Structure formats: structure tokens, C-alpha cells
Amino acid sequence: MATMTAVAFVGLGAMGGRMARRLVDAGYQVTVWNRTAARCEPLVALGAQAAESPAAAAARADVTITMVSDPAALWEVSEGPEGIAAGIDHSATLIEMSTIGPAGVTRLATMLPDGVVVLDAPVLGSVSEAEAGDLGIFVGGPPESVERWRPLLSTLGSPRRVGPTGAGAAAKLTANLTLLGVLGVLGEAIALAQGMGLSREATFEVLSATPLGAQAERRRDAIETGSFPPRFALSLARKDADLILDAAAAAGVDMGLSRAARDWLVEAEAAGLGDQDYTAVLAHITGND
Ligand SMILES: NC(=O)c1ccc[n+]([C@@H]2O[C@H](COP(=O)([O-])OP(=O)(O)OC[C@H]3O[C@@H](n4cnc5c(N)ncnc54)[C@H](OP(=O)(O)O)[C@@H]3O)[C@@H](O)[C@H]2O)c1
Known part of the structure; x- marks a missing residue:
């Protein structure tokens, strides 16, 4: 199942790099993008593809995951002609895993094309938990979408649905x-x-x-x-x-x-x-x- 799912992973910092690696190791088809392109290289060496822009990464994916520092970084990778919103398919899912707060999740949802399902799934635990797939994951979103992506999230840790979209950030x-x-x-x-x-x-x-x-x-x-x-x-x-x-x-x-x-x-x-x-x-x- 993992091999048939195309994942875009945007943001390969201390947490994102380790999380993306787990998805590659689990057999997902992963396309990565990071502002500092050199951080893509270790993942490409493991079998991921590197995209030219967040839009290009999202365009290839059933599900796009974002893991960046803060709301400003999230707008940077989401908006504009190169941003995720410009590339993502209306039938795709976006899983936001940074810590950006509920207001940021609402803003993100309004900037994406109609039809895109947004789950907010920020994490508890740090780099060693990210590496071991042992993160606590608070998920907000429609129950059926959370169930659909539970196997993928379980590669990263223990997902727990806490309510509708925005509840994970809360x-x-x-x-x-x-x-x-x-x-x-x-x-x-x-x-x-x-x-x-x-x-x-x-x-x-x-x-x-x-x-x-x-x-x-x-x-x-x-x-x-x-x-x-x-x-x-x-x-x-x-x-x-x-x-x-x-x-x-x-x-x-x-x-x-x-x-x-x-x-x-x-x-x-x-x-x-x-x-x-x-x-x-x-x-x-x-x-x-
Ligand atoms: N570290 C932890 O223990 C931990 C635990 C739980 C939750 N979190 C949360 O997880 C998120 C990521 O944390 P982290 O520790 O992985 O942070 P990090 O190592 O500082 O990585 C930040 C990521 O955001 C990117 N970024 C920053 N500003 C950007 C911009 N303007 N445009 C595009 N990309 C930008 C960075 O790209 P570059 O590589 O180009 O700098 C990098 O990929 C944060 O929201 C944090 O609060 C962290």
C-alpha cells in the first residue's frame, strides 16, 4: 500500500528530515522540497525525488506534508506561483505537522483549492522520537480522512484524533x-x-x-x-x-x-x-x- 501512495514532504529541518526519511524507508514514493536544497540530498540518496518548488512537489502527490518552523514559513511555502496551493490537486490531502496554532490552520485551509482536505497533525516529542517513529501526533480533521491517513501517520508515531480541523493545533x-x-x-x-x-x-x-x-x-x-x-x-x-x-x-x-x-x-x-x-x-x- 505504501508504495502506491505518492507523498510530498515540504520542510526537511531537524524534525522534517527525520520524518521524511521514515516515509522513504517505509516504501512511500516521496518527493521532497526544502528551502535550503542541500538538505534534500541525503533523502534523494535513499530514493526520494527532489522537486523544484513546493508547487511541483505537491502536484505529484496524493498527500502533501508540511513541517516548517512557523506560520511565516508556512505562508512562504504555500502561497504564490511556486507555493503548494498553486500545485496541489483538488482531490489531494494536506497534512500540516508544524506548530502553527489553530488560526494558522484556518488560514491555510482557506488558501487551498476547494476539495483539498486539510488535517492538522502537530507532534509531541523531539528529534530522537522523530527518528524512531515514536512521536505523539494530535490530529484534527474529518474522521474518515484521519482513518485514511492513519497508516501513514503511524509510520511517524501514534496518531490520536482530537477533534475537527484545528483541534490538533489547539x-x-x-x-x-x-x-x-x-x-x-x-x-x-x-x-x-x-x-x-x-x-x-x-x-x-x-x-x-x-x-x-x-x-x-x-x-x-x-x-x-x-x-x-x-x-x-x-x-x-x-x-x-x-x-x-x-x-x-x-x-x-x-x-x-x-x-x-x-x-x-x-x-x-x-x-x-x-x-x-x-x-x-x-x-x-x-x-x-
Ligand atoms: N525540534 C523539536 O523538538 C520539535 C518538536 C515538536 C514540534 N516541533 C515543531 O516542528 C516544526 C519544525 O521544527 P524543527 O525543529 O524541525 O525546525 P528547524 O530544524 O528549524 O527546521 C525548520 C524548517 O523550516 C524551514 N523554513 C524556515 N523558514 C522558512 C521559510 N521562510 N521558507 C521556507 N522554509 C522555511 C527550514 O528550511 P531551511 O532548511 O532552508 O532552513 C527547515 O526546513 C516547528 O513548528 C517546531 O515548533 C519541533
């Missing part, structure tokens, strides 16, 4: 709010303990007896060595904080804690940590950057 922002909020609270707890003169040992001992115990343990090594190997860029986490606040404003929901978590990320980015892993915000909050 679920992803909900999940990421907790990640960003918890990091902010953890950083401030460590900073306060440090400020009050508590030893590092005592700090982690007390944290282990709190709801943040697992996070504190998981991040301890990076905090102590000051090394935050990039998996999920801090600049992308700041983008997610912006999306969370935009979605909250649209829904009329007040977000004091998320605003504060965003402020930490904005400051850390301004301090030059944007390309580091998002957990480097802990170094910034604790004054160790």
Missing part, C-alpha cells in the same frame, strides 16, 4: 503551554533557592519532593554542566509562546503565567540563546548564561 498549544510554564517555574524555584543560599544538593533534594521532581531530575545534568544540546530551538519555543498568547487572546482567556514564561524566552533569545535548546532558558533564569 491540543499542541495546550501541551506546550505546560512545557514552557513548567520550565519557567523550575528556573525560578532554582533561582530563589540559589538567592537564599540553599546548596545545590539541598535544592534538588527539595525539588524531588515536589510536583516538579521529574523535570528537575531530567534537567539537572544540563543545568549543572551548562550544556543544552539543541533538539528544539529556544527561538521556536518563543514562537510557541507567542502562538499560545495569540490563541488565548482570540479565545478571551487570560494568561498571566504563560505571559511570564514568554517573557523569559524573549529575554533569553535577546541574550543570544535562540539557537540553543529551549531548556537553556533555565540557564538564563538562574543567571548562569
